Amino acid sequence: MSIDTILSIRGLSVMFKTEIGEHLAVNNVSLDMKRSQTTAIVGESGSGKSVTAYAMMRLIQAPGKITSGQIICTPAQQESFDVLQLADNSDALYHLRGGLMAMIFQEPMTALSPVHTIGNQVMEAILTHQSVTKAEAFELACAMLDRVGIADASQRMQQYPFEFSGGMRQRVMIAMALVCKPQILICDEPTTALDVTIQAEILALLKELKETIQISLLFITHDLAVVAQIADQVMVMNQGRVLETGSVRQILNDPIHPYTQNLIAAVPGMKQQDRLRPVSNKPDPTDYPSYSLIPVKGDRQVALPVSLIPEEYHL
Amino acid sequence: MTDNILEVNNFSVKFPLMKRGLLSRQVGEFTAVNNVSFSVQRGSSLGIVGESGSGKTTLVRAILRAIDPASGSAVFQSHTGAVDLCQLSNKALIPLRMQMQMIFQDPFASLNPRMKVADIVSEPLVIHRPEQHREHRQMVIHMLERVGLEADTLHRFPHAFSGGQRQRIGIARALILNPSLVICDEAVSALDVSVQAQVLNLLVDLQQEMNLTYIFVAHDLNVVHHFCEQALVMYHGSVVESGPVEQIFTSPRHDYTRLLLSAIPSLDPDIKLSPLDRNSLSLE
Ligand SMILES: Nc1ncnc2c1ncn2[C@@H]1O[C@H](COP(=O)(O)OP(=O)(O)O)[C@@H](O)[C@H]1O
Ligand SMILES: Nc1ncnc2c1ncn2[C@@H]1O[C@H](COP(=O)(O)OP(=O)(O)O)[C@@H](O)[C@H]1O
Ligand SMILES: [Mg+2]
Numbered sequence: 033m034s035i036d037t038i039l040s041i042r043g044l045s046v047m048f049k050t051e052i053g054e055h056l057a058v059n060n061v062s063l064d065m066k067r068s069q070t071t072a073i074v075g076e077s078g079s080g081k082s083v084t085a086y087a088m089m090r091l092i093q094a095p096g097k098i099t100s101g102q103i104i105c106t107p108a109q110q111e112s113f114d115v116l117q118l119a120d121n122s123d124a125l126y127h128l129r130g131g132l133m134a135m136i137f138q139e140p141m142t143a144l145s146p147v148h149t150i151g152n153q154v155m156e157a158i159l160t161h162q163s164v165t166k167a168e169a170f171e172l173a174c175a176m177l178d179r180v181g182i183a184d185a186s187q188r189m190q191q192y193p194f195e196f197s198g199g200m201r202q203r204v205m206i207a208m209a210l211v212c213k214p215q216i217l218i219c220d221e222p223t224t225a226l227d228v229t230i231q232a233e234i235l236a237l238l239k240e241l242k243e244t245i246q247i248s249l250l251f252i253t254h255d256l257a258v259v260a261q262i263a264d265q266v267m268v269m270n271q272g273r274v275l276e277t278g279s280v281r282q283i284l285n286d287p288i289h290p291y292t293q294n295l296i297a298a299v300p301g302m303k304q305q306d307r308l309r310p311v312s313n314k315p316d317p318t319d320y321p322s323y324s325l326i327p328v329k330g331d332r333q334v335a336l337p338v339s340l341i342p343e344e345y346h347l
Numbered sequence: 348m349t350d351n352i353l354e355v356n357n358f359s360v361k362f363p364l365m366k367r368g369l370l371s372r373q374v375g376e377f378t379a380v381n382n383v384s385f386s387v388q389r390g391s392s393l394g395i396v397g398e399s400g401s402g403k404t405t406l407v408r409a410i411l412r413a414i415d416p417a418s419g420s421a422v423f424q425s426h427t428g429a430v431d432l433c434q435l436s437n438k439a440l441i442p443l444r445m446q447m448q449m450i451f452q453d454p455f456a457s458l459n460p461r462m463k464v465a466d467i468v469s470e471p472l473v474i475h476r477p478e479q480h481r482e483h484r485q486m487v488i489h490m491l492e493r494v495g496l497e498a499d500t501l502h503r504f505p506h507a508f509s510g511g512q513r514q515r516i517g518i519a520r521a522l523i524l525n526p527s528l529v530i531c532d533e534a535v536s537a538l539d540v541s542v543q544a545q546v547l548n549l550l551v552d553l554q555q556e557m558n559l560t561y562i563f564v565a566h567d568l569n570v571v572h573h574f575c576e577q578a579l580v581m582y583h584g585s586v587v588e589s590g591p592v593e594q595i596f597t598s599p600r601h602d603y604t605r606l607l608l609s610a611i612p613s614l615d616p617d618i619k620l621s622p623l624d625r626n627s628l629s630l631e
């Protein structure tokens with residue numbers, strides 16, 4: 033593991049026990065997040081993206097269980113530690129969730145209280161994580177809302193979530209996530225429910241934040257075009273497994289795995305194609321047999337047997 | 348010669364603005380669709396795009412008279428000749444409903460969850476073609492086949508199916524009466540991209556086989572670009588631009604269309620997203 037890796041997941045598996053049986057929602061996943069970069073997890077619904085993120089913050093609840101793996105975190109100027117080894121209810125785990133890592137979601141309304149003003153909620157987040165007075169918290173909240181592009185912040189702090197548009201609510205969530213100065217921001221489909229023009233604004237904000245405050249982003253999405261715009265590194269997931277990793281240009285311009293190739297071909301493009309090329313919809317793991325990831329040329333990995341990897345990629 | 352299956356003129360839809368309180372009362376009107384005119388050529392696909400709340404759903408629901416328009420006309424070429432849907436009584440609309448069908452994002456949201464696939468797909472037949480009841484079962488099986496579902500799905504409940512299969516069931520229900528005009532309201536929006544591609548391909552095949560005309564409402568501009576020949580761009584209840592899809596995408600004339608197009612992320616990481624600044628545009 034190189035020095036500039038802030039988070040390194042090794043062999044993570046998460047199992048859900050249901051009436052139908054045991055189901056490996058995340059199956060032996062490994063992932064490296066480079067410091068101050070954006071790592072995207074892309075995959076179709078049910079592929080295990082959110083469960084991977086929840087595991088990073090130790091938020092998996094019954095009937096789910098982390099059955100194996102390591103999540104090695106190396107915060108700036110600190111020793112590495114394994115997130116999965118932290119004791120429940122420990123200070124370290126509390127610090128991880130409230131300080132080191134923060135998360136924003138697709139639907140901010142579910143994370144905001146409908147009966148408290150925006151200002152109260154942002155101030156509450158500040159007061160639980162910093163020892164400041166109420167007046168200072170008000171100023172900080174104002175500055176933070178202003179920072180994420182909410183005009184007239186001191187006025188708007190008096191308003192309730194329902195008075196905010198979807199895009200504005202997502203900005204509030206970003207502000208609340210940033211108050212504790214996290215080093216890792218997990219964004220789980222943060223623009224999926226937004227109009228395309230608002231999505232563009234939120235993506236621009238996240239990019240600008242990443243560049244100015246040196247935060248490392250884990251960006252989860254099903255949308256390959258969003259990946260193209262936000263990611264530095266990309267991991268393609270399918271049915272709980274990682275099928276391919278590489279830089280954003282490698283994955284989008286030169287995918288190796290047939291699943292990634294098909295996923296890209298299924299996107300209706302700007303050019304009028306005659307026919308889309310859908311990926312097989314059979315939820316049949318034998319479509320993409322469970323080979324393990326192997327390293328190939330260009331610092332990338334692909335889950336295929338060597339014989340199926342074109343020669344030019346062989347190390 | 349133009350063969351328009353639908354001609355909509357000066358079409359507006361208004362909702363009452365109510366004041367909340369012990370006795371709620373109307374304090375004004377909200378114009379959700381504002382003086383819209385367009386036509387749809389038989390056998391073609393017309394896309395309607397615009398941000399959420401722009402009036403797309405209200406427009407198509409009012410054309411089908413699920414809600415009543417405030418003014419305007421919607422002339423439909425039925426099997427028996429031209430009729431203005433806005434002028435018909437609810438009773439006179441019934442036979443026409445067979446010829447115009449709608450496909451929704453969640454096809455079963457409004458249906459009884461205890462209905463099996465067979466009931467869901469045959470219900471329109473039971474209502475509109477009771478005299479053919481002997482043939483219903485065969486018609487349903489045939490329709491399911493056409494949308495790519497096996498006959499053994501007949502006796503299962505829709506919640507047991509994946510999103511793509513559920514949408515196929517919704518399509519089968521919409522097409523079982525052999526309509527000529529099919530309105531798809533965000534019909535593929537909730538589907539994964541691979542499943543979306545299959546459903547779009549299916550809709551194209553069915554259009555050719557059954558000579559369908561589509562009105563295709565979607566907030567995803569790429570889907571409309573792929574699927575439709577003509578499009579309307581709606582903004583705050585008005586159509587701000589209309590024309591051939593290719594023209595709208597390559598040389599948009601209205602500032603709102605330009606804003607929308609500039610916000611579409613490219614699949615190419617080297618084509619950076621640079622959305623236009625809302626404040627520098629004249630949007631109304
Ligand atoms: N609370 C739960 N109970 C049972 N199974 C779950 C639960 N949460 C997630 N799963 C399973 O985990 C798999 C991955 O889910 P998730 O990570 O949410 O997918 P996505 O890639 O869409 O974010 C799903 O197939 C689902 O069956
Ligand atoms: N039944 C209704 N009563 C009052 N307002 C409505 C009703 N239905 C829709 N609206 C309003 O009409 C506008 C257009 O809505 P809609 O047609 O659903 O937009 P779209 O489908 O483009 O997202 C919105 O502002 C919405 O709030
Ligand atoms: Mg998810």
Ligand SMILES: [Mg+2]
Nearest residue numbers: 403404405532
């Ligand atoms: Mg709508």
